[in-house]
Amino acid sequence: MTLVAAILLGSERISIFEMTEQGRAILFHIRLPRILLGACVGGSLAVAGASLQALLRNPLAEPYLLGVSNGAALGTLVAFVFLDGYGFARPLLAFAGAGIATFAVYQMAKSRMGMNVERLVLSGVIVTTFLSSIIVLLTSLLDAARLRGYTFWLLGDLSQATYDGFYMTLAAATVGTIVLSSQARALNLMMVGERDAFDFGVEVGRVRMIVFGMASLLVGTAVAASGSVGYVGLIVPHLVRLAIGSDNRLVVPMSAIAGAIFVVLADTVARTAIAPRELPVGAITALIGAPLFIYLLRRANY
Amino acid sequence: MLKINDITIRYGPCDVLRDISFELHEGEMIALLGPNGAGKTTLIKALNGTLPASGEILLNGTPLFSYSRREIAKRIAVVAQENETKFPVTVLEFVLSGRFASGSVFGWESTEDLELANKALEECDLANFGTRLMNELSGGERQRVVLARAIATDAKILLLDEPTANLDLAHQAMMFRLVRRRCREAGSSAIVITHDLNLASEFADKILLLKQGTIFAAGPPAEVLTEANIREVFGVTTLLDRHPASGSVRVTAVY
Numbered sequence: 001m002t003l004v005a006a007i008l009l010g011s012e013r014i015s016i017f018e019m020t021e022q023g024r025a026i027l028f029h030i031r032l033p034r035i036l037l038g039a040c041v042g043g044s045l046a047v048a049g050a051s052l053q054a055l056l057r058n059p060l061a062e063p064y065l066l067g068v069s070n071g072a073a074l075g076t077l078v079a080f081v082f083l084d085g086y087g088f089a090r091p092l093l094a095f096a097g098a099g100i101a102t103f104a105v106y107q108m109a110k111s112r113m114g115m116n117v118e119r120l121v122l123s124g125v126i127v128t129t130f131l132s133s134i135i136v137l138l139t140s141l142l143d144a145a146r147l148r149g150y151t152f153w154l155l156g157d158l159s160q161a162t163y164d165g166f167y168m169t170l171a172a173a174t175v176g177t178i179v180l181s182s183q184a185r186a187l188n189l190m191m192v193g194e195r196d197a198f199d200f201g202v203e204v205g206r207v208r209m210i211v212f213g214m215a216s217l218l219v220g221t222a223v224a225a226s227g228s229v230g231y232v233g234l235i236v237p238h239l240v241r242l243a244i245g246s247d248n249r250l251v252v253p254m255s256a257i258a259g260a261i262f263v264v265l266a267d268t269v270a271r272t273a274i275a276p277r278e279l280p281v282g283a284i285t286a287l288i289g290a291p292l293f294i295y296l297l298r299r300a301n302y
Numbered sequence: 303m304l305k306i307n308d309i310t311i312r313y314g315p316c317d318v319l320r321d322i323s324f325e326l327h328e329g330e331m332i333a334l335l336g337p338n339g340a341g342k343t344t345l346i347k348a349l350n351g352t353l354p355a356s357g358e359i360l361l362n363g364t365p366l367f368s369y370s371r372r373e374i375a376k377r378i379a380v381v382a383q384e385n386e387t388k389f390p391v392t393v394l395e396f397v398l399s400g401r402f403a404s405g406s407v408f409g410w411e412s413t414e415d416l417e418l419a420n421k422a423l424e425e426c427d428l429a430n431f432g433t434r435l436m437n438e439l440s441g442g443e444r445q446r447v448v449l450a451r452a453i454a455t456d457a458k459i460l461l462l463d464e465p466t467a468n469l470d471l472a473h474q475a476m477m478f479r480l481v482r483r484r485c486r487e488a489g490s491s492a493i494v495i496t497h498d499l500n501l502a503s504e505f506a507d508k509i510l511l512l513k514q515g516t517i518f519a520a521g522p523p524a525e526v527l528t529e530a531n532i533r534e535v536f537g538v539t540t541l542l543d544r545h546p547a548s549g550s551v552r553v554t555a556v557y
Contacts, residue, residue, distance in 0.1 A: 059388055182408050189399045192387045201375025201403030246389040
């Protein structure tokens, strides 16, 4: 339903009853891939966020905080600057970047006494800022036109959507959601306490590696296709938990659906709010997300 | 059920536990006593494989390390010092998570799991708490939920790390009675860390008195709880007499 409504809304008015040649072209080659991509990106980010939050026992954690997104952004940028023209380079390097960033954060946070959450989050912040500075350095290599495109993309932008990008993120979103849902029962225990989970039979280290790996895959492909759409991984799982409780066996798959709806709606606003111009969808999600984040932070004493 | 031969654990240069050996028999309840920093919690962590220890730990005759996490969790349940969660987890969900090791990794709980969880809640005097949220409970209530989760596992060995720390008088007794009844009736056994010498004297079959990582004394309460032992380990002077009702050793500190 959301998808249908989103298809029909746009800066170019299209009637399904009097379909012109041009209208059909806009519908199937521009709007539809964009909406489908948005749905996959939203689902991916929300699922990654929900799983990371459970793993780190912090409802305010999300891919961006851990540097996963920035790793993916840097990977994409490297592909953009040095390997432009290779279609597969962007998602591949984004995944690699997300994976390396996650691994770096994990190694930094790990200590002889095991892993504690404060160290992990702090390491994430450090990796994020470090990667940001490399991103800034690399963007200086871009010429003005490409820089504008890249800046838009960095904020989270679905306007470059293609069917190829959609298939890629669909595959990643499907695999990621299924694998992470399969770990949801273990995550229910991890969410309460890592030592507890271990005591009650969870292979804590293995679950952690699976979640990190799958979150890197989801975030990497999502960022490669549409840049850093912020706050989705934070807001959506939160709303889902408000609606159905904390059981990750429901939260993880429901986040996929809710995330898809959320990003498609946000992108519809981005496309239509100041039509015929467009906003990056990341600007809309951040515009909704940041105040909500502050509100939640103040209300719930995290 | 659990046989410990000469285990030693070191953090850095110093031994936290040194040459600990003892045996936990079926139906037995052992109280682990000792001052702060004596290594009680470390010992509990070693017994379920959380901390690696040199030496030998045999669970039902087989080395502990040859069991998987789930297999250990099916046999040994831990009540650790309490945990807080920032997620809105209900009491029933929390207790059901104790059934993780018995069910499938992916699936949902069975009706049997649900029955065990509800029975455990009832036993811990939490019959109507199922739908309450964990982070809305008081410290003592939460501690009872943590006990209920351990009981819901149906594991034969219970390891309890200061389970009575936040409990009122009535629930302290309930906790110890419950654990002892499980030992007597269900063929379970338990190791309980406590600072309450009188509860240990009243309920435990055997006391291990730890001092600086070694077992200072071990045996039935009446043998271990002596004026001399307590002064040596805790550095306090006490008066000992018999409890007028139960006849077990009663320890009164002299200030």
